[in-house]
Amino acid sequence: MIERSPDRVRELVIVGGGTAGWMAAAAFARHFVGTGLKITLVESSGIGTIGVGEATIPTIRRFYAKLGMTDQSVMQATGATAKLGILFQDWHRVGEGFIHPFGLYGQDYGDVAFHHLWLRRRMEGDPRPITEYSLGASLAEHGRMALPQPNPPTPLAVYDWAIHLDASLFAKHLRSYAEASGVERIDAVVAEVEPGPAGVAALRLADGRRVEGDLFIDCTGFRSMLLGEAMGVGFEDWREWLPCDAAIAVQTGNAAADPPPYTRAHAKSAGWQWRIPLRHRAGNGLVYSSALMSEDEATATLMADLPGEPLIEPRRIPFRSGRRTQAWRGNVVALGLASGFLEPLESTSIALIETGIERLKELFPDRDMAPALADEFNDATAREMERVRDFIILHYKLTRRDDTPFWRHCQAMPVPETLRRKMALWDARGEFVRYRWEMFHPASWLAMYTGFDRLPASINPAVAGADMGRVSGALDRMRASVADAVRRTPTHAQFLQTLDR
Numbered sequence: 001m002i003e004r005s006p007d008r009v010r011e012l013v014i015v016g017g018g019t020a021g022w023m024a025a026a027a028f029a030r031h032f033v034g035t036g037l038k039i040t041l042v043e044s045s046g047i048g049t050i051g052v053g054e055a056t057i058p059t060i061r062r063f064y065a066k067l068g069m070t071d072q073s074v075m076q077a078t079g080a081t082a083k084l085g086i087l088f089q090d091w092h093r094v095g096e097g098f099i100h101p102f103g104l105y106g107q108d109y110g111d112v113a114f115h116h117l118w119l120r121r122r123m124e125g126d127p128r129p130i131t132e133y134s135l136g137a138s139l140a141e142h143g144r145m146a147l148p149q150p151n152p153p154t155p156l157a158v159y160d161w162a163i164h165l166d167a168s169l170f171a172k173h174l175r176s177y178a179e180a181s182g183v184e185r186i187d188a189v190v191a192e193v194e195p196g197p198a199g200v201a202a203l204r205l206a207d208g209r210r211v212e213g214d215l216f217i218d219c220t221g222f223r224s225m226l227l228g229e230a231m232g233v234g235f236e237d238w239r240e241w242l243p244c245d246a247a248i249a250v251q252t253g254n255a256a257a258d259p260p261p262y263t264r265a266h267a268k269s270a271g272w273q274w275r276i277p278l279r280h281r282a283g284n285g286l287v288y289s290s291a292l293m294s295e296d297e298a299t300a301t302l303m304a305d306l307p308g309e310p311l312i313e314p315r316r317i318p319f320r321s322g323r324r325t326q327a328w329r330g331n332v333v334a335l336g337l338a339s340g341f342l343e344p345l346e347s348t349s350i351a352l353i354e355t356g357i358e359r360l361k362e363l364f365p366d367r368d369m370a371p372a373l374a375d376e377f378n379d380a381t382a383r384e385m386e387r388v389r390d391f392i393i394l395h396y397k398l399t400r401r402d403d404t405p406f407w408r409h410c411q412a413m414p415v416p417e418t419l420r421r422k423m424a425l426w427d428a429r430g431e432f433v434r435y436r437w438e439m440f441h442p443a444s445w446l447a448m449y450t451g452f453d454r455l456p457a458s459i460n461p462a463v464a465g466a467d468m469g470r471v472s473g474a475l476d477r478m479r480a481s482v483a484d485a486v487r488r489t490p491t492h493a494q495f496l497q498t499l500d501r
């Protein structure tokens with residue numbers, strides 16, 4: 001075993017279980033194997049978790065692959081289905097929908113991005129949607145699923161996928177892994193947080209025990225017991241741009257025999273409804289603005305549009321979209337809901353836990369808690385959350401619905417300067433602003449702009465020099481290639497059957 005120097009962190013204490021706590025426990029147990037770091041997780045089996053987050057983005061598959069887990073083993077353990085993207089229904093206008101896929105669109109023309117060629121044809125009157133040039137979107141629309149080729153022969157074959165999973169089963173799966181890797185679990189209520197020179201010295205438990213630590217990870221959910229309460233870190237509220245502040249959630253049975261390989265986000269009068277297919281049930285919920293819709297109305301709206309019989313009573317989950325002004329202060333680092341929350345529109349909650357864990361691996365401190373490490377962690381966390389925030393705001397801002405006060409407010413509301421700059425660049429020339437620590441890349445922004453029919457005033461001038469006869473022929477062949485690949489791909493149900501072999 002490697003000898004640890006006197007100033008190294010010896011005791012890592014994770015407060016709170018659930019998805020965030022057990023993801024952190026499993027990841028750090030793997031990362032620090034053989035170093036002598038002791039990891040303790042404190043949670044109370046009597047305190048429930050939010051536990052409704054069932055949709056993910058493709059990064060989840062990279063996360064559990066680092067733990068040595070396979071797609072098949074995780075999907076079997078969590079009742080998972082495949083997710084190729086999100087169907088946005090009635091967001092642009094009532095009766096219209098589009099897919100945001102995990103994949104690329106078309107093939108570039110030299111140094112000119114593909115979408116400029118598509119935009120030129122669109123401006124010339126070709127009505128075909130850009131999704132016909134995306135294998136990921138087309139597979140999702142037709143209910144097909146297969147593993148992407150490891151070395152795709154062309155950009156047309158590039159797509160990715162995520163999973164819909166049972167969050168409580170995922171946490172259980174990770175707990176088994178973490179405990180087998182040496183993580184100690186203490187089932188107890190934290191009665192008091194004892195302060196110390198670095199911030200937190202120890203936890204005093206309701207049963208009288210005392211748990212000391214060098215570094216504490218706060219995974220206590222919206223309460224933010226350590227970072228928010230004990231350390232006094234404030235909260236930056238983003239309700240002026242993200243007006244939804246509550247959700248009604250319910251699980252239903254009668255899962256479809258051939259579930260769609262996408263999450264459904266259906267816009268309603270004062271918010272939107274999610275539908276997430278699992279193998280053994282479906283997850284459903286309505287995210288809404290409590291200023292414009294009552295709890296009774298929200299519950300009735302949700303219950304009137306369910307795919308099966310409810311398995312539980314619907315429950316209300318109030319929330320605030322925003323972030324803690326710091327994610328790391330002293331010797332306390334917050335992950336998950338304890339550090340902030342963005343409404344679940346693009347399934348980013350678990351992904352933000354992943355990126356927080358990765359940053360903490362890179363910046364893991366010694367016992368002196370060097371301020372430069374926390375400063376970098378806090379800056380990167382803030383920038384990433386702000387950029388995810390802007391992407392989610394875009395979904396509301398681009399609507400053309402004016403049938404309710406909620407959607408009229410979304411159209412008229414001002415947006416953050418960071419988003420205004422991005423929209424202005426797209427509107428002027430069909431280009432994208434790119435930053436470090438950004439979860440959603442140009443293909444995702446392209447999916448939103450084109451799905452909402454937000455076309456730029458002009459396109460790359462190099463397109464004027466292209467032989468549009470040849471370009472049109474190439475575009476037609478791209479569409480035909482995608483359509484042929486879709487026809488040859490098994491259904492999602494057939495793909496799921498391979499998990500049982």
